[in-house]
Amino acid sequence: MRRVLWAGALLFFGAVGCSDDEAGGGSGGSGSGAVGGTAGNGAAGAGGTSGAGATAGVAGTAGTGGDASLSITVLDRVRINSHSDQENFQNAIGALELPPGSYEEAQLIIELGTTCYPFESWLGPGAPNPPPPGHNWPADCDAYDRNFELILNPPEAPGDGPGIELVRAITPFGGPMELSIDITDVVNGVGAGAHRLKAHITTWSDAAGQVSGSNGGWLVSARVALKRGRAPRQVLGVIPLYDGSHGAESPAPIDFVVPEGTTHTRLEYRATGHGGVYPSPGCNQPGEEFCRRDHRVFADGAQFDRFQPWRNDCASLCTRSTYSAGGGSLEYCAENPCGAIQSVEASRAGWCPGSVTEPFTWERPELTPGPHQFGWTVTPVAEGGSWRISAVLFAFGSER
Numbered sequence: 308m309r310r311v312l313w314a315g316a317l318l319f320f321g322a323v324g325c326s327d328d329e330a331g332g333g334s335g336g337s338g339s340g341a342v343g344g345t346a347g348n349g350a351a352g353a354g355g356t357s358g359a360g361a362t363a364g365v366a367g368t369a370g371t372g373g374d375a376s377l378s379i380t381v382l383d384r385v386r387i388n389s390h391s392d393q394e395n396f397q398n399a400i401g402a403l404e405l406p407p408g409s410y411e412e413a414q415l416i417i418e419l420g421t422t423c424y425p426f427e428s429w430l431g432p433g434a435p436n437p438p439p440p441g442h443n444w445p446a447d448c449d450a451y452d453r454n455f456e457l458i459l460n461p462p463e464a465p466g467d468g469p470g471i472e473l474v475r476a477i478t479p480f481g482g483p484m485e486l487s488i489d490i491t492d493v494v495n496g497v498g499a500g501a502h503r504l505k506a507h508i509t510t511w512s513d514a515a516g517q518v519s520g521s522n523g524g525w526l527v528s529a530r531v532a533l534k535r536g537r538a539p540r541q542v543l544g545v546i547p548l549y550d551g552s553h554g555a556e557s558p559a560p561i562d563f564v565v566p567e568g569t570t571h572t573r574l575e576y577r578a579t580g581h582g583g584v585y586p587s588p589g590c591n592q593p594g595e596e597f598c599r600r601d602h603r604v605f606a607d608g609a610q611f612d613r614f615q616p617w618r619n620d621c622a623s624l625c626t627r628s629t630y631s632a633g634g635g636s637l638e639y640c641a642e643n644p645c646g647a648i649q650s651v652e653a654s655r656a657g658w659c660p661g662s663v664t665e666p667f668t669w670e671r672p673e674l675t676p677g678p679h680q681f682g683w684t685v686t687p688v689a690e691g692g693s694w695r696i697s698a699v700l701f702a703f704g705s706e707r
Contacts, residue, residue, distance in 0.1 A: 377533040379403060381504045384420065388524045389449060389512040397510060399527055400461070403502040405494060411536030413494040415457065415473055416487050417506075420526030423448035423481030424644045431632045442516025449523030450481040450645040452660035454509045454581075454695065457529065458550065459493065461505040469550035470505065471497075472697040475577045478508065478525065479624075479661030481645025486663060490531070492573075492701055495538040496545035504529060541704035543569055548681050548698040552581075555690065560605065560682035565674050566702050572674045573701040575666035576683070578602060578616045580656030582692030594689035595656055605682040606671055614667070616657030624661050625651045674700070 381401035388395050422428065422436055422445050429436045429445045436445045444450055455478045461470035474488050506527045513519045544566045549558065565572065580595030587594025599615045625640035625648055642661045643651040651660055658664045673679075685694050 375535045377406065377531075377535070379405075379531045379533070380529075381531065382506060382527050382529040384526045384528050385506070386524050386526055387506065387508045387510060388522075389510040390522065398505055398507050400503055400505045401529065403459075403504050403531060405497070405499045405502060405531075406533075407499040408535055409538040410491060410494050410533050411539065412532075412534040413489070413491045414487050414532045415490045416530050416532055417457065417474065417485065418528040419455065419478060419484040419486075420528070421448065421479075421481055421483055423450050423520075424483065426630050426632070426637075426644070439516060439521065442521060443518075444513075444516055444520045444523075446516065446520050446522045447524060448481060448520035448645075449478075449510045449512075449525060450519045451478075451511075452480045452643070452646065453478045453525075454507070454579075455484075456507045457488075458505045458507065459497070460502055460547075469547045469697070471545060471547045471699055472550050472577060473504075475579065475658075475664040475666075475695075475697065477579075477658050477660050477662060477664070479646070480640075480643040480651065482643055482661060484661060488663070491538070492540060492542050493545055494531070494533065495540070496542035496701065541706070542701065543704050544700075544702040546700040546702065548700060550697040552693045552695045553685075554693050555686075555688040557682070557684045560608070560680040561698075562678065562680055563700065564678050565676050565700075567676045568704050569674075569676050569702040570705045571703050572671055573703070574669045574671055574674075574681070575697075575699045575701070576604060576668075577664055577666045577695075577697045578685075579658040579664055579695045580616070580692065581695060582689065584689040584691040587689030587692060588687040590689075595692035595694060597653065598656055598689070598692075600656065600688065600694070601684075601686050603684050604669075605680075606673055607680050608682075609673075611671065612667075612669065616667075617654065618657060618659045618662075618664075619654040621654055621659035621662075622652040624659055 381403050382399055385399040386395060387397060387399050390396065428434060429438060438444050439446055455476040456472060457474040458470040459473055462468065471493060473490055473493065478484060506529060508525050510524055512521055512523045514521050546563055548561045548563060580598060580600060582595045583593040585593040587598055590598035592598055599617050601615060603610050603613045624642045626642060627638055628641045630637045630639065640646060640648055640651045646660060681698060
């Protein structure tokens with residue numbers, strides 16, 4: 308049986324596939340993972356329904372300088388599940404209690420675990436986690452690339468404002484991931500006290516176990532490492548403007564207020580295209596995942612930039628490796644072990660499998676203290692496709 312599974316894996320891994328797990332608007336993935344099948348359905352966006360499960364953060368001290376260095380565990384190998392009747396369906400939320408003081412440095416350290424890899428855990432004689440009979444994957448393995456986002460202070464009820472997106476990433480195809488993200492300005496801006504951190508993954512299962520596990524999921528750990536000291540900037544405010552998804556119609560301009568004392572600002576805009584609609588306008592590839600789109604951003608009604616979010620470096624996330632078992636061999640990407648190589652390496656609309664999407668950033672001199680508006684447009688967008696967008700404004704005071 309295991310030789311048959313291995314032969315099946317060789318066939319499936321060689322298939323050309325692409326997954327798109329956009330979380331917004333009820334539209335889901337349209338491509339495939341390592342096995343060339345169809346991806347999961349859509350899910351609520353990062354600003355949508357939160358998971359029921361939560362873990363409490365625990366603060367500790369490290370180093371030799373008293374509590375100059377702190378490590379706060381927020382999530383400790385919490386499983387994010389793919390069935391809506393399970394705890395932590397697509398979301399896990401942990402408590403983050405920030406101690407008073409200013410911080411010279413703050414890092415969000417994330418570890419993403421998977422049961423899909425290493426292959427020895429489920430392929431070959433005596434493997435501890437083999438697929439169920441008739442399945443191609445271990446039941447708890449999610450073999451796809453999924454939206455993976457970390458949101459600080461997500462909304463708790465309908466009508467609440469957006470949270471602060473700290474990380475926009477895409478999981479590897481069935482592989483582990485480790486990230487370290489600088490959140491110094493965020494920590495100094497939101498201040499001491501009780502906060503909440505949400506990890507969101509648009510994980511879905513295949514009940515038949517043919518293209519992914521029948522009860523797939525991911526293990527997420529997150530901690531915040533703090534170094535006390537003089538803050539590098541005087542952060543007067545961290546203002547979340549938007550965190551969600553939209554199709555062809557962009558949201559109306561967003562009103563916000565720049566706090567008094569602000570001398571300069573930084574605007575962060577994250578944008579990734581998702582969906583498998585084909586054909587799509589102005590693009591001979593499935594949109595929005597594989598289409599270049601025109602983004603225009605506006606402050607107080609005046610356009611200040613125009614660009615196309617596009618990643619053409621995805622091939623750098625494929626270090627080719629070989630796994631041999633049962634008389635056969637498999638070439639795969641070490642960073643994306645369950646993905647077809649051609650799919651892993653393909654350029655995409657602002658993202659790559661197994662990678663963080665960095666924000667576009669601007670310093671806008673017109674954003675002086677007082678009321679303002681921020682807006683954007685994306686054109687054209689295929690019917691059924693969507694763009695995952697977040698925007699955050701940082702307000703800084705005079706340098707000290």
